[in-house]
Amino acid sequence: xxxxxxxxxxxxEAGIEYRPTEFPNTGLHCSLSLGPDLVRPLATALRxxxxxxxxxxxxxxxxxxxxxxxxxxxxxxxxxRLLVRVPVERSRxxxxxxxxxxxxxxWHERETAEMFGITFxxxxxxxxxxxxxxxxxxxxxxxxxxRS
Amino acid sequence: MSMAAxxxxxxxxxxxxNFTLNLGPQHPGTHGVLRVVLQMDGxxxxxxxxxxxxxxxxxxxxxENMTYLQCLPYVCxxxxxxxxxxxxxxxxxxxxxxxxxxxxxxxHIRVIATxxxxxxxxxxxxxxxxLDLGAFTPFLQAFTDREQILDILEYLTGSRLTxxxxxxxxxxxxxxxxxxxxxxxxxxxxxxxxxxxHDLVTGNVIxxxxxxxxxxxxxxxxxxxxxxxxxxxxxxxAYDVRKQEPYAAYExxxxxxxxxTSGDCLARYNVRMEEFVQSMNxxxxxxxxxxxxxxxxxxxxxxxxxxxEVAMAVETPRGELVIYIVSDxxxxxxxxxxxxxxxxxxxVFARLARGQLLADALAILGSLDMVIPEVxx
Numbered sequence: 001x002x003x004x005x006x007x008x009x010x011x012x013e014a015g016i017e018y019r020p021t022e023f024p025n026t027g028l029h030c031s032l033s034l035g036p037d038l039v040r041p042l043a044t045a046l047r048x049x050x051x052x053x054x055x056x057x058x059x060x061x062x063x064x065x066x067x068x069x070x071x072x073x074x075x076x077x078x079x080x081r082l083l084v085r086v087p088v089e090r091s092r093x094x095x096x097x098x099x100x101x102x103x104x105x106x107w108h109e110r111e112t113a114e115m116f117g118i119t120f121x122x123x124x125x126x127x128x129x130x131x132x133x134x135x136x137x138x139x140x141x142x143x144x145x146x147r148s
Numbered sequence: 149m150s151m152a153a154x155x156x157x158x159x160x161x162x163x164x165x166n167f168t169l170n171l172g173p174q175h176p177g178t179h180g181v182l183r184v185v186l187q188m189d190g191x192x193x194x195x196x197x198x199x200x201x202x203x204x205x206x207x208x209x210x211x212e213n214m215t216y217l218q219c220l221p222y223v224c225x226x227x228x229x230x231x232x233x234x235x236x237x238x239x240x241x242x243x244x245x246x247x248x249x250x251x252x253x254x255x256h257i258r259v260i261a262t263x264x265x266x267x268x269x270x271x272x273x274x275x276x277x278x279l280d281l282g283a284f285t286p287f288l289q290a291f292t293d294r295e296q297i298l299d300i301l302e303y304l305t306g307s308r309l310t311x312x313x314x315x316x317x318x319x320x321x322x323x324x325x326x327x328x329x330x331x332x333x334x335x336x337x338x339x340x341x342x343x344x345x346h347d348l349v350t351g352n353v354i355x356x357x358x359x360x361x362x363x364x365x366x367x368x369x370x371x372x373x374x375x376x377x378x379x380x381x382x383x384x385x386a387y388d389v390r391k392q393e394p395y396a397a398y399e400x401x402x403x404x405x406x407x408x409t410s411g412d413c414l415a416r417y418n419v420r421m422e423e424f425v426q427s428m429n430x431x432x433x434x435x436x437x438x439x440x441x442x443x444x445x446x447x448x449x450x451x452x453x454x455x456x457e458v459a460m461a462v463e464t465p466r467g468e469l470v471i472y473i474v475s476d477x478x479x480x481x482x483x484x485x486x487x488x489x490x491x492x493x494x495x496v497f498a499r500l501a502r503g504q505l506l507a508d509a510l511a512i513l514g515s516l517d518m519v520i521p522e523v524x525x
Contacts, residue, residue, distance in 0.1 A: 052372075055485065057472070
């Protein structure tokens with residue numbers, strides 16, 4: 001089980017306990033729920049242990065009045081898909097940017113920011129990516145209907 | 149009286165030589181509606197800023213408003229060159245979410261169809277990339293062979309490009325021997341023609357000058373940008389979802405993951421050329437060992453998965469596609485995220501283009517094998 005050791009080591013560096021999930025049912029090897037302040041230390045640890053960034057996105061949980069920031073990482077040598085879930089208040093949606101650690105995350109964060117109206121703190125680029133540059137609506141929010 | 153040359157003829161570099169060049173959105177070199185704003189110093193690129201979204205359709209929101217079955221034909225509209233992989237990813241994701249079984253025969257057909265599609269996609273890339281470099285003949289050669297694959301897949305699925313063929317739990321219908329015979333006769337013929345491809349292009353000196361040491365992706369950058377697919381394998385990582393997290397029946401077949409270490413356009417070229425051979429090996433094994441039996445398991449008419457989340461990764465011709473579905477137990481997905489390979493692969497372009505000649509930047513863009521509707525979704 002050399003593979004999971006990599007993940008265990010990276011998580012230990014960020015001070016997080018490792019709990020595997022059942023891969024065949026979910027496609028994930030580990031699923032975590034973290035506070036926003038732990039995201040950057042974890043990303044730094046993952047970066048130095050050879051993990052790559054798969055995507056950054058979010059889920060709008062309208063009924064529970066919060067967003068969940070979703071970060072997906074994986075490793076090139078071992079299948080170790082890691083899902084990090086970061087709940088934030090819907091009224092004050094701010095997530096830490098990991099664009100300084102994984103430059104490839106910037107585009108994913110720009111997309112998430114425009115689609116959900118989530119601010120990524122210290123993101124090197126905060127322009128809209130896929131939507132028009134003057135778009136001020138957030139289509140992937142559950143209360144967005146497309147009607148004005 | 150001095151006879152100085154007029155200023156316009158001087159080769160001396162001056163500050164106002166810098167200018168902004170708008171490449172696209174309608175430009176043959178960008179392979180789709182992609183715009184790149186370039187800061188130029190003469191013919192060298194100082195800074196490249198890709199502008200996306202010209203083909204944005206908000207597919208993730210559309211998927212939220214459809215049932216799982218209604219979404220099936222729509223996912224293939226993202227990557228229209230590797231549509232079979234998207235089709236496969238969606239059915240596999242829903243099967244994983246609901247716990248459906250798939251009969252062995254159906255899995256074999258799925259692998260054959262997907263690998264044929266991968267070859268068709270690589271053929272188009274081969275032709276278009278060399279067209280970017282100024283060679284016209286390879287394009288015609290590649291399209292002749294690609295046409296044969298499209299004919300076979302049309303016979304199988306009824307459509308030529310945006311397939312909607314797989315079903316939850318298997319295939320729509322029994323597959324006849326004509327399809328398998330045609331596939332094998334194509335594979336046997338293509339093995340010979342692939343040699344012609346190598347004779348025509350691979351050893352060509354001009355081609356080497358245009359692709360060797362151009363657009364080098366360092367292994368360190370690969371993880372930072374989340375690169376996957378042939379682009380990554382050109383930089384020395386043997387990462388292939390078909391090996392790492394086998395889906396369909398890939399763990400039953402014997403194939404290698406070709407890699408190169410130089411990370412330049414030539415490395416990416418060599419990786420894709422070797423992938424033709426590996427795809428043919430997989431197809432041959434799949435056809436030779438195909439079992440008899442049903443092609444579809446029993447699944448409920450209405451797909452109503454349990455609450456939960458699922459991530460399904462598939463190796464498309466361009467890299468790793470991850471479909472992440474959050475289900476709230478209703479007939480429609482609560483949230484769908486398509487993590488598309490071209491999006492991550494294009495994000496490294498700004499870094500690669502810095503300091504390159506404009507003509508080389510277009511060659512790099514070609515070697516990344518982008519499908520812009522997939523980037524924009």
